[in-house]
Amino acid sequence: MRRKGKKELTWKRVYKANQRAIKLIYTHYPKMVLSRLIYTVWTALTPYVGIYCSALIIGELAGGKDAGKLAELVLFTLIIEAAIAFVSALLLKWQNSEGGGMYQYFQIQQIFTKKLLDMDFVKIDEEKTHEMLSSIEQYQNGGGWGLISLIRCYEVVLSSVFTFLGGITLTVSLFTSTVPESAGAYQMLNHPLFIALIIFVMLAVTWLSPVLATKAGEYWAKNADKHNQENRIFRFYSFFGHRPEIAADVRIYRQDLIGAKNMVLKTGVFESKGLFAGYARGPMGFYNAASAAVSVLFTGVIYLFVCLKAWAGAFGIGSVTQYAASVTKAASGLSSLIEIAGTMRNNTFFLEKTFEFLDIPNPMYQGSLTVEKRRDRDYEVEFRSVSFQYPGSTSYALKNVSMKFRIGERLAVVGRNGSGKTTFIKLLCRLYDPTEGEILLNGINIRKYNYLDYLSIFSVVFQDFKLFSFPLGQNVAASCSYDKEQVISSLQKAGFGERLSELPDGTETYLYKDFSENGVDISGGEAQKIALARSLYKDSPFIILDEPTAALDPVAEADIYTRFNEVVGDKTAIYISHRLSSCQFCDEIAVFDNGEIVQQGSHEKLVEDEEGKYYELWRAQAQYYTE
Numbered sequence: 001m002r003r004k005g006k007k008e009l010t011w012k013r014v015y016k017a018n019q020r021a022i023k024l025i026y027t028h029y030p031k032m033v034l035s036r037l038i039y040t041v042w043t044a045l046t047p048y049v050g051i052y053c054s055a056l057i058i059g060e061l062a063g064g065k066d067a068g069k070l071a072e073l074v075l076f077t078l079i080i081e082a083a084i085a086f087v088s089a090l091l092l093k094w095q096n097s098e099g100g101g102m103y104q105y106f107q108i109q110q111i112f113t114k115k116l117l118d119m120d121f122v123k124i125d126e127e128k129t130h131e132m133l134s135s136i137e138q139y140q141n142g143g144g145w146g147l148i149s150l151i152r153c154y155e156v157v158l159s160s161v162f163t164f165l166g167g168i169t170l171t172v173s174l175f176t177s178t179v180p181e182s183a184g185a186y187q188m189l190n191h192p193l194f195i196a197l198i199i200f201v202m203l204a205v206t207w208l209s210p211v212l213a214t215k216a217g218e219y220w221a222k223n224a225d226k227h228n229q230e231n232r233i234f235r236f237y238s239f240f241g242h243r244p245e246i247a248a249d250v251r252i253y254r255q256d257l258i259g260a261k262n263m264v265l266k267t268g269v270f271e272s273k274g275l276f277a278g279y280a281r282g283p284m285g286f287y288n289a290a291s292a293a294v295s296v297l298f299t300g301v302i303y304l305f306v307c308l309k310a311w312a313g314a315f316g317i318g319s320v321t322q323y324a325a326s327v328t329k330a331a332s333g334l335s336s337l338i339e340i341a342g343t344m345r346n347n348t349f350f351l352e353k354t355f356e357f358l359d360i361p362n363p364m365y366q367g368s369l370t371v372e373k374r375r376d377r378d379y380e381v382e383f384r385s386v387s388f389q390y391p392g393s394t395s396y397a398l399k400n401v402s403m404k405f406r407i408g409e410r411l412a413v414v415g416r417n418g419s420g421k422t423t424f425i426k427l428l429c430r431l432y433d434p435t436e437g438e439i440l441l442n443g444i445n446i447r448k449y450n451y452l453d454y455l456s457i458f459s460v461v462f463q464d465f466k467l468f469s470f471p472l473g474q475n476v477a478a479s480c481s482y483d484k485e486q487v488i489s490s491l492q493k494a495g496f497g498e499r500l501s502e503l504p505d506g507t508e509t510y511l512y513k514d515f516s517e518n519g520v521d522i523s524g525g526e527a528q529k530i531a532l533a534r535s536l537y538k539d540s541p542f543i544i545l546d547e548p549t550a551a552l553d554p555v556a557e558a559d560i561y562t563r564f565n566e567v568v569g570d571k572t573a574i575y576i577s578h579r580l581s582s583c584q585f586c587d588e589i590a591v592f593d594n595g596e597i598v599q600q601g602s603h604e605k606l607v608e609d610e611e612g613k614y615y616e617l618w619r620a621q622a623q624y625y626t627e
């Protein structure tokens with residue numbers, strides 16, 4: 001991926017990106033943001049209480065030496081420090097419970113997950129969407145850039161500002177207290193020009209250190225694109241070992257060897273002779289070292305100035321500790337403010353990439369009509385001259401398809417692989433909108449219905465359905481809470497009853513072993529039955545089976561389809577298959593060829609037409625069902 005244009009990175013742009021990002025996170029997790037920021041301000045300010053109290057105690061020790069007053073001061077310090085520690089612990093607890101540390105990764109990930117779920121299906125399908133997401137993940141996991149670093153940045157901004165302000169408050173008198181006349185030449189320390197010079201040196205050094213550190217950090221941001229590919233290979237290769245779906249192949253073909261070779265052979269950005277190692281030895285290392293050296297210099301200047309003034313009699317010994325500590329703190333606040341500004345500047349590029357993804361528009365029209373919940377389930381769907389091209393494709397996957405189906409009918413959609421059957425279902429479920437023509441539900445274009453409401457009338461079992469490694473009941477109900485009786489009845493209707501009675505924890509049995517040792521491994525055929533049960537449990541008026549049985553032999557498929565047909569009741573069922581025998585029982589069979597409906601009618605009628613596509617396919621497949 002390339003950097004966005006040559007547009008200059010202005011501070012206004014940096015501010016806009018960071019503000020938008022914090023608002024975004026705040027909208028999703030207000031308590032998490034508040035708990036973290038409040039804790040930050042608290043921990044930035046409270047150390048000054050200690051500094052101030054110690055100064056009072058040391059002052060008394062060095063000056064008045066009044067035992068009673070000392071005892072009072074010490075007691076006061078202890079009580080106030082205990083109170084601070086108590087509140088700190090409470091705030092920390094609150095922060096942890098709202099989401100600190102690793103939990104934040106999960107929260108940020110949720111923002112992306114939500115976007116993906118809200119996205120039009122057509123956008124999910126696009127390669128560009130996946131590319132963007134993968135880049136974001138890499139920036140995030142590789143360098144901690146993007147949204148993930150945002151709260152941390154704002155924490156540093158706040159703690160820097162408050163540390164600086166607290167430090168300055170306790171420091172003002174360092175500059176205003178004057179050296180007495182008796183100090184002779186030391187009186188020069190009172191001269192405004194000298195004070196201005198000291199402040200200037202302090203500011204210059206305070207500024208220089210973080211600027212140098214940011215310069216070092218820029219090498220990561222500037223070269224982010226260069227480690228993208230390595231990161232991808234790294235992620236792929238590091239998890240080679242425990243991905244069950246490839247573990248067997250990896251062993252048999254020793255694919256670990258090409259994995260390892262590819263890791264090393266590429267540009268080697270992470271190798272000891274690679275790009276980043278080079279930077280670390282060269283400019284990046286130099287800037288980091290210079291930054292550290294400069295900050296030590298600063299401490300030297302402070303101590304010199306404070307000690308000279310104390311020596312000359314401007315203030316007592318107690319104040320030396322206070323000033324040395326508070327000036328150092330004020331300076332570290334300012335310094336980290338400058339450094340974090342640099343980091344936020346560097347992060348702007350990554351935030352903008354993130355927004356580019358989050359701003360992917362949903363071009364599909366969203367209607368507001370609700371689908372009438374009819375007791376009689378009397379719905380009618382009509383395809384009216386529908387044609388469709390997949391985005392970016394020049395050929396038609398569907399051509400001029402017209403068809404009507406009424407409630408209660410059994411419809412079969414048959415045809416060779418690639419003839420447009422699945423596309424037909426995807427349009428019916430409005431995963432895509434037709435390129436031409438329209439689809440109507442009870443006479444109204446389906447675009448005018450609220451999408452989720454419209455989807456509620458369909459149950460589809462796709463060819464590549466997915467079950468999760470959660471309890472069986474949750475899989476069937478697609479919900480954490482479920483009606484046990486109904487789950488059992490759906491499973492029985494789908495032919496899973498016998499196996500269910502053998503399961504150790506009944507409907508609470510986990511599928512697969514990912515999340516439970518007692519989980520059961522199920523065969524492909526059993527998985528299909530569970531997927532069928534899920535479609536029955538949803539109890540929607542339309543039920544569609546898109547070759548979920550493709551892994552079975554034709555006879556077994558026909559058997560499942562016929563049995564399923566007996567349990568769907570008054571629902572409208574649509575069966576899809578490239579095997580004609582499976583759909584023989586349907587009232588109406590639509591034959592797809594090259595995206596068009598070339599024939600339609602009952603099996604008996606279609607098979608009579610010896611010139612027709614149906615007859616041709618029937619003949620070709622006859623070997624499977626001579627029984």
Ligand code: ADP
Binds near residue numbers: 391421
């Ligand atoms: P069937 O379900 O009958 O096997 P499909 O509906 O899956 O057929 O495919 C119809 C045509 O559309 C095929 O030529 C296929 O290559 C093409 N096609 C399917 N999915 C996509 C897609 N996501 N992008 C581009 N073309 C696709």
